[in-house]
Amino acid sequence: MAFKVAALLSIFMLTYLLAPLVITSESSYPISLLVYNSLTNENNLTFTTNIAYRGILLGAMRNIQTVNNNFRFTTKEDPNYGPFLVSVNGLAGDNEKHTYWQLLIQPQNGTIIIADVGVGCYIPNPNDTVILKFTEW
C-alpha cells in the first residue's frame, strides 16, 4: 500500500514538474500569403499556413505549394543571398522588362514594409501577411 502511494505521489510530482516545460515549448503559428500582380488587374490570391516556430518564409511557401494547386513558385540560387524568387504561378520577373517579385511584409498593425532579405532568410512573425508583389524596378 505504502509503495502504491509513493508511486502515485512520484507520478504527480513528475507531471507537476514537467507540465510547464511542455506548455511553454514553442509551437507553430499562422501566417498569410498574398499574391498580388500590381501590373495587371488580375485577382489577388490569399493563402494561409502554419509556419514552424521561427521558420523561414521559404518553408511556409513550400507548405502552401504542397497542399494547394493554386500556388506554384520557382527560385534560383544566388551564391551570396540564397534563393531568389523568380516566378509565381508561371509568371516570372524579366530583367529586360525590369519586372520582379517584390517581397513585402504586413504585420498585424497594417503597416507594409519591404523585406530587407530574401525568402530563404526572412522569418515571418505570427499573423504576418507576406505579400508577393509583381512589380517593376
Ligand code: B12
Ligand atoms: C539591383 C538589386 C536588385 C534588383 C536585381 C535585378 C537586376 N537585374 O539588377 C531587384 C530590384 C530585382 C532586386 C530585388 C530584391 N532585392 Co536586391 N539588390 C540589388 C542591389 C542594389 C545590387 C545588386 C547588383 O546589381 N550587384 C552587382 C551584380 C554584378 O552582382 P550580382 O551578384 O550579379 O547581382 C545579382 C544579385 O545581387 C541578385 N539579387 C539582387 N537582389 C537580390 C535579393 C536576393 C534575396 C537574392 C537571392 C538575389 C538578389 O540580382 C543581381 C543581378 O542579377 C543589391 C545591394 C548591393 N548594393 O549589392 C540589393 C540586395 C542584393 N537586394 C536585396 C533584397 C533584400 C532584395 C529583395 C528581397 C527586396 C524585396 N523585399 O523584394 C528583392 C528580391 C525578391 C526576390 N524576388 O527574391 C538585399 C539582399 C540581402 C539579403 N541578405 O537577402 C540587398 C543586399 C540590398 C539590401 N537590402 O541590403 N534587387
